[in-house]
Amino acid sequence: MLFGYGVDKRVIYALLIVLAVISLASMEASEWLTLLLTLPAVLIAVSFHEFAHANAADKLGDTTPRNQGRLTLNPLVHLDFFGTILMIFAHIGWGKPVQINPNNFNSNKSRSFCESMVALAGPLMNFFIAIVSCIAYVVLFEAIKPGFINTDAGLLLEAFLILLIYVDIGLGVFNLIPLPPLDGEKIFRNLLPYKIQQWLDRNYATLYMIFMILWFFGFLEIIVAPVIAFLSNGLFTVVEWIVQLFI
Numbered sequence: 001m002l003f004g005y006g007v008d009k010r011v012i013y014a015l016l017i018v019l020a021v022i023s024l025a026s027m028e029a030s031e032w033l034t035l036l037l038t039l040p041a042v043l044i045a046v047s048f049h050e051f052a053h054a055n056a057a058d059k060l061g062d063t064t065p066r067n068q069g070r071l072t073l074n075p076l077v078h079l080d081f082f083g084t085i086l087m088i089f090a091h092i093g094w095g096k097p098v099q100i101n102p103n104n105f106n107s108n109k110s111r112s113f114c115e116s117m118v119a120l121a122g123p124l125m126n127f128f129i130a131i132v133s134c135i136a137y138v139v140l141f142e143a144i145k146p147g148f149i150n151t152d153a154g155l156l157l158e159a160f161l162i163l164l165i166y167v168d169i170g171l172g173v174f175n176l177i178p179l180p181p182l183d184g185e186k187i188f189r190n191l192l193p194y195k196i197q198q199w200l201d202r203n204y205a206t207l208y209m210i211f212m213i214l215w216f217f218g219f220l221e222i223i224v225a226p227v228i229a230f231l232s233n234g235l236f237t238v239v240e241w242i243v244q245l246f247i
Contacts, residue, residue, distance in 0.1 A: 134165050
């Protein structure tokens with residue numbers, strides 16, 4: 001889906017591999033450690049994100065994801081090469097899209113509502129993981145301060161939780177951008193008048209190319225980075241305030 005409309009995925013893959021090799025070759029020791037900790041964070045973020053899509057569709061009556069083996073937390077089922085590379089090096093990206101059949105949704109709910117809920121489930125799952133991870137971080141390293149806090153294991157866990165928070169917030173925010181092929185387009189288009197939805201359908205390819213251009217030239221990162229920083233700082237502030245009430 002991501003590589004439609006004349007975009008050859010082999011060219012994109014080759015470009016990403018070259019950029020990844022250049023980035024890896026220029027890394028210092030500390031950056032390698034961050035990369036190693038980012039890998040499991042990405043696996044968790046993407047797997048839970050796509051599982052949330054599949055589970056939401058299944059709960060709403062569409063068994064297509066279940067039949068395709070997507071109702072699982074196995075990361076190998078959900079990883080998209082292109083989106084995963086971006087997640088590792090830029091902390092924004094996506095997994096392999098979960099396919100659905102809107103005709104299978106429960107008849108007592110509108111098709112547009114079900115499609116929006118399935119699309120929204122992924123980002124919401126990422127925000128939930130970020131909140132849980134932030135609570136764990138604040139409790140362990142700011143409130144309780146266990147004995148292993150200054151050990152290698154403690155420092156690794158601390159760094160991993162911080163990365164998990166930022167990766168999940170990044171994945172959630174990025175996917176809420178209302179451009180195809182991201183979740184945001186599927187969420188917000190169903191809130192618009194029917195005529196505008198028809199216009200979006202007719203211009204899907206154009207909007208898709210706009211997304212690719214914005215991503216390639218770094219404009220999406222300029223837009224998303226301040227939002228991620230704002231939400232991350234806000235989350236830490238709120239969680240720290242709540243934890244302080246109980247200690």
